[in-house]
């Protein structure tokens with residue numbers, strides 16, 4: 078059931094051409110303007126192009142709304158009733174590195190050595206740091222030019238979805254049910270679902286925003302934000318004995334009492350952590366924000382209980398101290414939702430296998446728009462888009478990964494059409 082060479086060649090050409098175009102359009106989002114959707118007007122520059130291209134491809138209900146969301150529907154071409162499924166990718170790029178004036182470079186027939194994008198300052202992509210490079214020796218590798226990110230996160234995802242839609246138009250023998258496309262702004266600042274219209278999405282969706290070919294991610298962190306405020310007592314320091322309660326000193330001691338090994342810098346894989354992100358204050362009042370992360374909600378609740386006990390111990394030790402703690406559940410592990418819809422992952426795994434790629438079931442040490450959509454009632458795991466080393470000047474993608482992801486989208490659509498309604 079693998080695709081014909083002609084279809085594969087078409088997908089390769091389409092996805093590459095589109096990708097090389099999309100990355101040249103500046104779409105950086107801005108976390109300081111997260112109150113507004115989109116955070117930056119420039120994201121419309123790409124959104125308008127996508128709207129026009131989807132119309133050209135003949136999709137239906139093509140729409141670009143005032144919040145910079147692009148929606149489109151490809152009607153089913155099979156006789157039976159099918160479940161509408163969705164593919165989602167994001168328009169914006171991370172503001173960690175400039176995304177302006179991106180000049181993609183294709184390194185043909187990669188020979189396995191260091192890829193030097195800039196000598197001074199050194200921007201070198203080396204197989205000694207990135208073992209994945211050994212898997213793509215002999216292939217064409219796309220990078221930026223050393224000054225910017227590439228933007229494969231997530232313009233690869235957009236190009237792959239567009240290439241798959243173009244293939245459905247060109248080869249009507251490829252079967253699919255109803256497909257709903259959504260391109261969102263502001264994913265990188267955690268606001269990709271802020272103004273999303275749920276009933277324009279598929280019943281089940283896939284974000285095409287993962288990394289290495291073959292990846293399917295059905296887990297993310299369970300996430301809490303904790304804000305602690307230490308209220309002390311200020312007195313002239315010359316006369317402070319037995320009177321002053323210095324919130325700065327106390328907050329410092331409190332932070333030192335957190336388990337050192339449960340921090341981002343000492344954890345990996347499925348381990349959780351406490352992460353104080355910033356602190357501000359004075360003798361009278363000192364506060365800090367801390368994120369708490371784990372894959373298991375119970376483990377996070379245990380951490381929050383531990384903080385409450387620590388608060389009580391500190392208030393007992395410093396009678397004039399008052400600690401306020403605010404706890405907010407930011408998002409949950411999407412596995413908790415996806416476990417109820419096993420076919421969403423099963424069909425993705427099958428589609429990856431049909432594309433002749435090794436399946437990598439992974440978890441995300443972070444959150445995704447998919448995890449938020451899961452909470453909103455739309456099961457949405459994350460499918461690979463093929464880019465590596467996101468959010469940096471060394472970001473790259475193998476040309477073949479674009480085709481592989483587009484191929485997976487085609488197979489996945491066929492499998493859902495085959496399944497019919499549940």
Ligand SMILES: [Zn+2]
Pocket residue numbers: 167230231264286
């Ligand atoms: Zn992304």
